[in-house]
Amino acid sequence: MTTGTTLSRKAPISRKAMGTGALLALAAVLPLAITEPSQQNFLILILMGAQMGVAWNIVGGYAGQVSLGHAVFYGIGAYTSTMLLTTLGLTPWIGALAGGLLAALFALAMGWPCFRLKGHYFAMATIAVAEIMQILVTNSDFLEGAVGLYLPMDRGGWGWLIFLSKLPYYYIILGLLVLTVLVSWAIERSHIGYYFRAIKDEPEAARALGVSLTRYKLIALSVSAFLTAMGGSFYAQKEMFIDPGSVFAGTISIKIALIAILGGVGRLTGPVLGAVILITIEEYSRTLFGSTGSGTDMIIYAAMIILVAVFSPSGVLGLLGDLRRHLPGAKPAAVKTEKMEVRP
Amino acid sequence: MLQPTLSEPVRPVAVAPQGEAMLQVRNIQSSYRRVPAIRDVSLTLNRGEIVALVGGNGNGKSTTLRAVAGLNALDGGSVLLKGQDISSVSAHERVKRGLVLVPEGRRLFPRLTVEQNLMLGGFTTSDAAKREETLQFAYDTFTVLGERRKQQAGTLSGGEQQMLAMCRGLMSQPDLLMLDEPSWGVAPKLVTRIFETIQLIRRRGITVLLVEQNVHRALEIADRGYVIQTGRVVMEGSGQDLLGNDEVRQAYLGM
Numbered sequence: 227m228t229t230g231t232t233l234s235r236k237a238p239i240s241r242k243a244m245g246t247g248a249l250l251a252l253a254a255v256l257p258l259a260i261t262e263p264s265q266q267n268f269l270i271l272i273l274m275g276a277q278m279g280v281a282w283n284i285v286g287g288y289a290g291q292v293s294l295g296h297a298v299f300y301g302i303g304a305y306t307s308t309m310l311l312t313t314l315g316l317t318p319w320i321g322a323l324a325g326g327l328l329a330a331l332f333a334l335a336m337g338w339p340c341f342r343l344k345g346h347y348f349a350m351a352t353i354a355v356a357e358i359m360q361i362l363v364t365n366s367d368f369l370e371g372a373v374g375l376y377l378p379m380d381r382g383g384w385g386w387l388i389f390l391s392k393l394p395y396y397y398i399i400l401g402l403l404v405l406t407v408l409v410s411w412a413i414e415r416s417h418i419g420y421y422f423r424a425i426k427d428e429p430e431a432a433r434a435l436g437v438s439l440t441r442y443k444l445i446a447l448s449v450s451a452f453l454t455a456m457g458g459s460f461y462a463q464k465e466m467f468i469d470p471g472s473v474f475a476g477t478i479s480i481k482i483a484l485i486a487i488l489g490g491v492g493r494l495t496g497p498v499l500g501a502v503i504l505i506t507i508e509e510y511s512r513t514l515f516g517s518t519g520s521g522t523d524m525i526i527y528a529a530m531i532i533l534v535a536v537f538s539p540s541g542v543l544g545l546l547g548d549l550r551r552h553l554p555g556a557k558p559a560a561v562k563t564e565k566m567e568v569r570p
Numbered sequence: 571m572l573q574p575t576l577s578e579p580v581r582p583v584a585v586a587p588q589g590e591a592m593l594q595v596r597n598i599q600s601s602y603r604r605v606p607a608i609r610d611v612s613l614t615l616n617r618g619e620i621v622a623l624v625g626g627n628g629n630g631k632s633t634t635l636r637a638v639a640g641l642n643a644l645d646g647g648s649v650l651l652k653g654q655d656i657s658s659v660s661a662h663e664r665v666k667r668g669l670v671l672v673p674e675g676r677r678l679f680p681r682l683t684v685e686q687n688l689m690l691g692g693f694t695t696s697d698a699a700k701r702e703e704t705l706q707f708a709y710d711t712f713t714v715l716g717e718r719r720k721q722q723a724g725t726l727s728g729g730e731q732q733m734l735a736m737c738r739g740l741m742s743q744p745d746l747l748m749l750d751e752p753s754w755g756v757a758p759k760l761v762t763r764i765f766e767t768i769q770l771i772r773r774r775g776i777t778v779l780l781v782e783q784n785v786h787r788a789l790e791i792a793d794r795g796y797v798i799q800t801g802r803v804v805m806e807g808s809g810q811d812l813l814g815n816d817e818v819r820q821a822y823l824g825m
Contacts, residue, residue, distance in 0.1 A: 423679065427680065428678070430677055431678070431679065433662065434641065434677065
């Protein structure tokens with residue numbers, strides 16, 4: 227039999243590419259139709275959530291190493307670009323890159339010992355690292371401790387990424403989300419992506435195939451950390467104020483992971499969908515329960531975790547897949563068992 | 571291209587001269603949480619040989635393979651691949667040097683497709699032509715794998731999964747392939763195919779170290795065999811000699 231198979235990893239992209247193009251075009255014109263600043267801000271929050279979720283998905287989804295301490299990278303990004311801006315007057319274009327690199331280095335240093343732990347123990351270690359970091363920053367005079375850092379108000383424009391209008395922020399975070407998705411997509415299609423999934427599914431078999439578990443877990447964590455830190459830098463630029471509670475908090479870590487888990491881990495579009503759902507619920511409940519004090523967001527996170535765990539461990543994407551399979555006229559799953567054949 | 575056919579009988583190749591050993595295992599010891607699993611195992615595999623490692627359950631067969639592959643740490647002794655000491659080389663580096671283990675229970679990636687499973691074996695080599703040729707060999711030998719290359723590996727039958735696991739191992743371009751219980755969980759009809767395939771693999775110039783419960787079948791196709799008992803090699807000889815040995819027959823063949 228001639229199969230003519232090549233080891234090409236290129237999947238057909240035409241229909242997917244068209245869908246993605248249409249979605250991008252929609253995202254590009256959306257803020258032109260929605261001009262109300264608070265609503266534009268809402269869209270920005272969704273894109274920020276999606277960017278964090280897609281970045282988290284690289285290590286938590288593809289490689290299956292669930293981190294519940296991603297706020298540490300977010301905070302490093304926010305603090306690095308802000309400190310470079312306030313002390314050295316460095317543009318956040320460079321500051322965000324520096325923050326990303328610092329976060330990636332931190333990921334290597336933290337991953338080295340933490341990846342000796344597996345599953346829940348790894349997740350617990352990441353929580354501990356993030357909590358320690360928050361305490362350290364809160365008590366650091368150099369970083370202004372609990373008081374936090376203000377970005378300078380005396381400059382603006384694209385050189386400094388500081389704007390009065392919401393519109394530029396929208397396009398910046400859209401660009402960052404596209405970059406994050408592209409990195410994630412490239413990993414998914416490369417041999418690294420296969421290694422990540424092999425490590426997640428059958429670490430023993432991956433080792434037997436010549437995959438260094440630690441090396442590839444570290445790659446996953448540091449790439450994810452780099453992109454998460456860029457998101458943190460963006461947050462600082464947009465809010466113009468950061469403190470340990472706003473960028474290093476445990477709730478941020480949970481939110482980042484939850485966005486991906488809710489949408490569907492290990493899939494490119496999962497976290498984007500998760501962000502749309504989670505941020506929408508979060509924002510609406512904030513206006514609805516705004517006077518009842520803080521804490522409602524945590525109640526919502528907890529409820530979401532329970533719902534996902536009970537009804538669809540593969541997230542909303544998994545749920546949609548199940549629904550599609552049960553619709554009339556749906557293709558049956560390609561499971562068939564025939565007699566085994568071996569050529570003569 | 572090599573035709574995957576077994577019409578002519580396979581003769582054991584002549585024993586290669588000393589110094590040409592593919593694998594030398596010297597007095598290795600390994601333990602699980604301080605409980606010794608192998609106490610003293612020494613093996614020599616010459617190039618192009620099929621060597622069987624037989625023995626009852628819990629005597630250290632799998633541990634030996636895992637220790638040679640670098641998946642279990644050594645407490646003592648050494649492992650030489652093509653004359654080079656690889657005792658302290660990491661598991662993934664050993665694969666790159668041509669030592670590949672097809673683990674017990676197959677350990678496929680059930681949610682990846684047949685082809686993706688094969689590709690995962692193939693990433694270790696940069697030689698695209700060789701990779702392509704091996705893939706073609708896999709699909710030619712097992713047409714079912716070609717037909718189902720887009721199907722999730724978890725949906726294959728036990729026998730098909732074993733074929734896939736062996737082919738995935740071949741994709742890493744091994745010089746030495748270690749097979750741990752390849753006939754485990756395979757329908758009796760297909761067991762013959764598995765053993766035929768092992769002989770095909772040897773014809774590709776690959777040395778094979780085989781661990782099997784199916785002692786009779788294993789010794790039949792093996793050039794030489796080692797018997798392992800409570801973590802020690804207690805007997806060695808040609809496949810035919812061991813098959814004819816009364817002790818072996820009584821202990822493992824029930825004859």
